[in-house]
Amino acid sequence: MFYLGKVAETVTDFVLPIAHSEDLNLIDVEFLKEGSDWILRIFLENKDGDLTIEECEKVSRALSIILDEEDPIDKSYILEVSSPGLERPLKTEEDFERFRGELIAVKTFKKINGEKEFIGTLKEFADDQITLILDDGQEISIDYSLVARTNLTFEI
Numbered sequence: 001m002f003y004l005g006k007v008a009e010t011v012t013d014f015v016l017p018i019a020h021s022e023d024l025n026l027i028d029v030e031f032l033k034e035g036s037d038w039i040l041r042i043f044l045e046n047k048d049g050d051l052t053i054e055e056c057e058k059v060s061r062a063l064s065i066i067l068d069e070e071d072p073i074d075k076s077y078i079l080e081v082s083s084p085g086l087e088r089p090l091k092t093e094e095d096f097e098r099f100r101g102e103l104i105a106v107k108t109f110k111k112i113n114g115e116k117e118f119i120g121t122l123k124e125f126a127d128d129q130i131t132l133i134l135d136d137g138q139e140i141s142i143d144y145s146l147v148a149r150t151n152l153t154f155e156i
Helices: 006-023 053-070 093-098
Strands: 024-034 038-047 076-083 103-112 115-126 130-135 139-141 146-150
Touching: 006 024, 006 038, 006 053, 038 053, 053 076, 093 115, 103 130, 103 139, 115 139
Parallel strands: 038 076
Antiparallel strands: 024 038, 103 115, 103 146, 115 130, 130 139
């Protein structure tokens, strides 16, 4: 049986060539249990930063064929192909560069200054450090090795 990370890694290898052939960027692959269902989620975007239903359908059909042939997942699951949405994860240096100046949320594995969650404007990502400007104007630098998740967010 695959562990969860291995499923995402294997599916990433299958979906990358499909995404590239459709001129799409692969943002993330998730394999997780929601209620009684296992969900395999593929997040993509096109060069404009959005995604059409037709693009999702093309990737879903092509990936389904490969997954049926290779059968890398030993349980029933639901395949979802979609845009990452408003709270898109930031995973690569290119993501951090592209979204400099945007409001992001950072969750860490361990507490920094008594906190594990930070929301602020992304100032920069350099030398494996995420620098945020917090609401009160203070800057905080977070070592990327401590980051559990980073994503765009929005003010309520």
